[in-house]
Amino acid sequence: MLTIKAPAKINWFLKVLRRREDGFHEIQSLMQKVSLHDEISFELSKDLLIETDADIPVKENLIYKAATLLMDSVQVDKGAVIRLKKEIPMGAGLGGGSSDAAAVLMGLNSLWSLGLSIERLCGIAERIGSDVPFFLRGPISYVHGRGEKLESCHAEKTVNILLVKPLFGVSTAWAYGAFAENRSLYGENELDIQSSWLTKKALKVNNIRHFIRIFEKAELNGLNGFELNDLESIVTNNFPAIAEIKDELTGHGAEFSLMSGSGSTVFGVFNTRRDAEKASLKFEEYWTSVVETSID
Secondary structure, eight states: OEEEEEEEEEEEEEEEEEEOTTSOEEEEEEEEEEEEEEEEEEEEESSEEEEEOSSSOGGGSHHHHHHHHHHHHHTOOOEEEEEEEOOSOTTSSSOHHHHHHHHHHHHHHHHTTOOOOHHHHHHHHTTTOTTHHHHTSOSEEEEEETTTEEEEOOOSSOOEEEEEEOSSOOOHHHHHHHHHHHHHHHTOOHHHHHHHHHHTTSTTOOOHHHHHHHHHTTOOTTOTTOOOBTTHHHHHHHOTHHHHHHHHHHHTTOSEEEEOTTSSOEEEEESSHHHHHHHHGGGTTSEEEEEEBOOO
16 A cells, blocks of 8 residues: 655746647746645555546546556556545646646556656656646746746745635636637737736846746745736636635735636735634635645
8 A cells, every 4th residue: 555645736927828739838837836735545456446536537537547658658567546535626726636647657656666767757747737747846846848848946945825716616728728819819929928928017027037036035025916827817807706816815914816827726925824824714615725835
């Protein structure tokens, strides 16, 4: 028996660039793991069996895709019982499905004594989903390409965070599709899009390394109001509750608030865990979780 924790993540910023020929978008993002996690256990078996409390057909679950891709890649004739206990909500922008898939790759690599390197596992992970390679490394990385290119960063201290998710989820595919449709509608050219994010309202610097350093040092004072997630305005136009949660987080003491990934979760940064827990009481109608960022 083997048990692995699959952590959630937040996006400190998310820049969406051009759509690639494979249908994915080029992105730039800074992603960091947090202490919220799913739990996955593994047990040797003759066949592959998935047991989960997630409300999703087994063959559509990324853990099934991860397990079968790994089996096909190494031609293994072993099986496993994989049990998934969900704590990370789905459709939340917290990377739960991708993290679960990465945990399955690592867990089966150990359970089956395959001895595959992280680089080999990342090659398989890229075929599962754009965020999956990130969860094989970490805890904080600058992510680019379609999400498979990673550069490790260094966070100097943990940060107290309140996660707030409304009762609805947001489809990642829908969010990116709506973003592309909006871009096409307004006829923005690629140069305008690439330049606007760092010159309009977001720190007025054109050195993304300097921008990453701000988050590594957790110097977040004064960041509220900056346009740091290209998907946020698109999503909030359709789901105004997300903008309302952002405003409420700030009103209840958050130094900084932002939608994570494609939503629907919004996170707020607080000076202390006690402050975050106190603020969570104001969101009784929503799912909430007080977490810390991971730094090792």
